[in-house]
Amino acid sequence: MRFLITLLLCAVAPFVAYGAKNTSNAKEMVCSLLAEADIQVNGTRPWDIAVHNENFYSRVLTSGSLGLGESYMDGWWDCPELDVCMAKIMEACLDEKVRLGWKTACTMAWEHTKAYVFNLQDKEGAKKVIERHYQLGNDLYQAMLGTTLAYSCGYWKTAENLDQAQDAKFDILCRKAQLKPGMTLLDIGCGWGGFAKYAAQHYGVKVVGVTLSANQAALAQKLCAGLDVEIRVQDYRDVPESFDAVISIGMFEHVGHKNYRTFMEIVHGMLKPQGIFVLHTIGSNKTTSVTDPWINKYIFPNSHLPSISQIGKSIEKLFVMEDWHNFGAYYDKTLMSWYANFQKSWTQLQAHYDERFYRMWKYYLLSCAGAFRARQIQLWQIVLSKNGVPGVYQSVR
Numbered sequence: 001m002r003f004l005i006t007l008l009l010c011a012v013a014p015f016v017a018y019g020a021k022n023t024s025n026a027k028e029m030v031c032s033l034l035a036e037a038d039i040q041v042n043g044t045r046p047w048d049i050a051v052h053n054e055n056f057y058s059r060v061l062t063s064g065s066l067g068l069g070e071s072y073m074d075g076w077w078d079c080p081e082l083d084v085c086m087a088k089i090m091e092a093c094l095d096e097k098v099r100l101g102w103k104t105a106c107t108m109a110w111e112h113t114k115a116y117v118f119n120l121q122d123k124e125g126a127k128k129v130i131e132r133h134y135q136l137g138n139d140l141y142q143a144m145l146g147t148t149l150a151y152s153c154g155y156w157k158t159a160e161n162l163d164q165a166q167d168a169k170f171d172i173l174c175r176k177a178q179l180k181p182g183m184t185l186l187d188i189g190c191g192w193g194g195f196a197k198y199a200a201q202h203y204g205v206k207v208v209g210v211t212l213s214a215n216q217a218a219l220a221q222k223l224c225a226g227l228d229v230e231i232r233v234q235d236y237r238d239v240p241e242s243f244d245a246v247i248s249i250g251m252f253e254h255v256g257h258k259n260y261r262t263f264m265e266i267v268h269g270m271l272k273p274q275g276i277f278v279l280h281t282i283g284s285n286k287t288t289s290v291t292d293p294w295i296n297k298y299i300f301p302n303s304h305l306p307s308i309s310q311i312g313k314s315i316e317k318l319f320v321m322e323d324w325h326n327f328g329a330y331y332d333k334t335l336m337s338w339y340a341n342f343q344k345s346w347t348q349l350q351a352h353y354d355e356r357f358y359r360m361w362k363y364y365l366l367s368c369a370g371a372f373r374a375r376q377i378q379l380w381q382i383v384l385s386k387n388g389v390p391g392v393y394q395s396v397r
Contacts, residue, residue, distance in 0.1 A: 037092035069294035086370030143345035152250035189251025193220025260314035319384035328378035
């Protein structure tokens with residue numbers, strides 16, 4: 001049925017699209033849409049955009065968010081406060097008001113079909129995002145992320161800077177998992193080892209961290225040297241041991257909707273009877289099978305943000321849901337801190353990364369900050385127990 005819908009979309013797209021390339025009013029259409037978000041073209045306010053190439057208007061109407069991001073990478077437009085601009089665009093839901101050109105509509109329909117028919121995040125597919133994103137270079141991430149090397153949302157409740165926010169996030173995860181000295185902990189998607197190091201140092205647990213990135217593993221092993229931490233280049237599906245607790249931070253976004261149930265079954269099988277699993281993940285307000293086209297092409301290939309219903313279905317009859325904590329608003333502040341670090345370090349980084357990469361990375365960080373500011377996407381920490389925590393689970397905030 002969905003395949004037939006895809007064919008239908010491709011058939012009717014030429015008739016419902018604006019046909020921007022064949023009309024003389026593409027600029028008028030774009031300006032009118034932006035006005036709905038209180039954004040002016042060549043205006044004087046910091047969130048107004050300056051257009052340098054008149055083909056910008058047709059490109060956006062033809063290709064939607066992909067055209068918007070690519071035209072920024074190409075230098076066709078600029079904005080002094082890009083994060084504010086993107087937040088306004090998303091708050092006004094302009095993406096829902098643009099009918100795409102027929103080629104883009106067909107491409108998007110094909111992406112939905114692929115996501116429905118194929119498992120894009122199988123073991124081979126999972127490596128694509130590693131090669132594209134996490135293998136870029138440790139120098140970039142060390143410059144951007146701060147001393148904790150945490151590539152996920154910080155917890156800013158009382159924090160005054162990025163490192164404090166990330167340490168607070170590490171600590172709240174440990175307390176939610178009820179870690180105690182001598183316990184064994186699996187860190188799925190351990191990144192550069194910041195959390196593994198924190199848990200071993202401050203909670204006295206034995207940690208196994210797994211990642212598919214050789215670059216991450218190499219730095220994580222150095223960071224955790226001398227601690228009871230083992231870092232492996234290993235797929236989570238191949239871990240043979242059982243653990244007192246499992247934590248996954250910012251990795252579930254790469255699992256894919258076809259693998260959510262399998263992921264939960266594997267974690268369930270890894271946990272000891274009284275074990276706790278804490279899932280830290282970005283989440284979507286709505287259920288989809290694909291991600292934003294620009295993010296998928298340039299930043300996180302084959303990524304997917306889960307919805308509440310998708311997570312709920314994946315844990316049914318496996319886990320007791322003890323706690324669900326949303327602090328997505330903190331991701332805005334985290335991303336802006338990463339951007340400040342990136343900007344400050346660009347003089348050193350530009351020896352290895354070109355100007356197009358700079359514009360791509362800037363657009364990535366600031367557009368994501370705008371998305372969280374507009375509350376279109378969330379950050380969830382979900383506490384799951386295998387058999388129910390005895391008594392009442394005490395939520396940690």
